[in-house]
Amino acid sequence: MTTRNELRLLPWSGPEGKPCYLSTDDSDGHMSRLADNIEAVQIGMAAELLQQAREILDNEDAELEALRLLATALTAALRDALRVATSRGHLLAAREPPRS
Template identity: 60%
Template sequence: MTPNNELRLLPWSGPDGKPCFLSSDDGTGFLSRLADNAEETQLGSGAKILDQALEVLTDPDVDPDEIRLLAGDLTRALHDAIRVATSRGRRLPHPAHRAPQEHGPCVPAPPG
C-alpha cells in the first residue's frame, strides 16, 4: 500500500465522473506506471497551456472567444494539477515516519 495506508488517487475519472483509486503494494505495477505517465502528460500539457495563456493575455487584440476557450483550458489544467498534487501528497511518508535529518544550515524564508 501507499504510505499512510491510503489508496492512490488516479489521474483520471471513471465514466460517471467519480475519482478512481488504485490499491497496490508498490508503485511499480502496470497501472501505477500508467498513472505516472498520465500525470506527467497532464503536467506537461498544463505547462504548454500556461505558455499559451501568457501569449494570449499580452495580445491587445485578442478575441473574447479565444479568452473563453483559454479559460476552459486553464480550468481543466488546474484541475489536473490539483489532482496530481493531491495524489502525490497522499503518497508522501507521514512526518512521524520520516528518518531524522542531519542538522544543516538553516535557510531563511524569503521576505513577504
C-alpha cells in the same frame, strides 16, 4: 485491507466523474507506471498551456472567444494539476513513518 489513506488517487475519473483509486504495494506495477505517465503528460500539457495563456493575454486584441477557450483549457489543466498534487500528497503522507 488497505485504508483510504494508502490508496493512490488516479489521474482520471471514473463513471459520473467520480475519483478512481489504486490499491497496490507495487509502485512499479503496470497501473502505477500508467498513472505516473499520465500525470507527467498532464503536467507537461499544463506547462504548454501556461505559455499559450501568456501569449494570448499579452495580445491586447485577443478575441473574446479565444479568451473563453483559454479559460476552459486552464480550468481543465488546473483540475488535473490539483488531482496530481492531491495524489502525490497522499502518497507522501502514506509513506511517512509514524511519529513517536
